[in-house]
Amino acid sequence: MKKKIEFEITMDVNHLPEKITWEAEDNPDGKKEAQAIMVSIWDKKEETTLRIDLWDKDFTTDEMKKFFIQSLLTMNDTLERATGEAELCKGIREFGRELGKRMGVIKE
Numbered sequence: 632m633k634k635k636i637e638f639e640i641t642m643d644v645n646h647l648p649e650k651i652t653w654e655a656e657d658n659p660d661g662k663k664e665a666q667a668i669m670v671s672i673w674d675k676k677e678e679t680t681l682r683i684d685l686w687d688k689d690f691t692t693d694e695m696k697k698f699f700i701q702s703l704l705t706m707n708d709t710l711e712r713a714t715g716e717a718e719l720c721k722g723i724r725e726f727g728r729e730l731g732k733r734m735g736v737i738k739e
Contacts, residue, residue, distance in 0.1 A: 638668060640685060648687045666690045667698055693735075700731040 634656060641650040654662045667686035674681055686695065704727045711720035731737035 648685050651687055669702055696734045696736050700736045703727045
């Protein structure tokens with residue numbers, strides 16, 4: 632079974648993302664808009680991570696902070712599910728929450 636997810640990026644004359652949309656084959660809602668994406672791809676041969684980080688020009692600094700902290704915390708959830716390293720992930724979660732508080736993204 633194949634699954635396909637497509638991203639479409641519309642750029643302005645200065646090659647800055649103006650609009651980001653995505654669509655998944657099994658999403659009944661069709662094409663959806665996004666303001667930012669972060670995609671990580673593991674290159675097995677090189678044993679390195681390839682990254683695609685894009686955000687549209689209307690994405691605010693406050694939105695970026697929220698996006699970053701939420702991404703960090705959900706990556707930590709993924710790491711815990713994949714490895715079972717509960718104690719390690721507890722430390723990362725605490726760090727992420729503290730960082731979120733310092734950024735003003737997570738309220739005390």
